[in-house]
Amino acid sequence: MVASSALDDAHPAPFVVTPPRAAALPLVVASPHSGRAYPDAFLAMSRLDRAILRRSEDFHVDELLDRAPDLGASLICAIFPRIYCDPNREAWELDPTMFSDPLPDGCNSTTPRVRAGLGTIPRLSATGAPVYRGRLPFAEARERIRTCWAPYHAALSALIDAAVAAQGVCLLVDCHSMPGPAGRNAPDFILGDAWGTSCAPAITAAAETALRARGFGACRNTPYAGGYVTRHYGRPREGVHALQVEISRALYMDEARLEKGDGFAVIRAVLTGLLRDLAAATEQLVRDRAPTLSS
Secondary structure, X not given: OEXXXXXXXXXXXXXXXXXXXXXXXXXXXXXXXXXXXXXHHHHHHEOOOHHHHHHHOOOOHHHHOOOHHHHOOEEEEEOOOOOOOOOOOOOOOOOHXXXXXXXXXXXXXXXXXXXXXXXXOOOEOOOOOEOEOOOEOHHHHHHHHHHHHHHHHHHHHHHHHHHHHHHOOEEEEEEEEEOOOOOOOOOOEEEEOOOOOOOOHHHHHHXXXXXXXXXXXXXXXXXXXXXXXXXXXXXXXXXXXXXXXXXXXXXXXXOOOOEEOOOHHHHHHHHHHHHHHHHHHHHHHHHHHOOOOOO
16 A cells, blocks of 8 residues: 555545556546544534534445455545545635635635535535634645645546556546435436546446446436546546446445444445446447557
């Protein structure tokens, strides 16, 4: 494992990369929201206890994906919590009402995510409660972006670039979890390809087929079409495909107790199979694009 510099003296590094443990595939798997190392200084700033803060996590998605390197994929997982700094946002997607001093030029304060309280430094928790006791200095946001957001994206970019350099193509699978079903027809999985723009249609179709073949419901783009990571890195014409996968927490955990459930091992196996099928679909794109020799 290779990790970046530490968050602080009491916590581990902001991300961990696990390289392939088999012949390398053109596949990078990411879990940007499963981090659960809460800096003491952050906890002191927050009006919420750790249990409430943790409801913003994608619980244990990193562990659901831990077999990806056995397939030949590179796996990157954030260690910092998304409620501390969200790597699935633009770097400077900040809410000016959170800060005691004016934001500098270049910050983007008009996005729907900022208005919802869910910018790069979230104002609200997943429960809708304000996170902080008072306003923060802008220097706090700048430091979190410098020590968490920027290193995470530098590492993710390097993994993608290495895959493209070696194999001519890369598929980034950005994995998340979502609250359990609120209705009878709620999907088990939601596949986000930014409405067909972040990856080849064959990849999204392969994911949908793989999940349904294993007995799970899957839909596309509604309500999760893909966040910053999917839209920023997905450049199919340049050989980089990005697909967001949202997993219903009801499938693998007890959401009330914040504990793994009986379905955890099943969903880990399903995701391993899904990644295997997606790697095959990506390699098929390479074969389809390769020139043929005529006699």
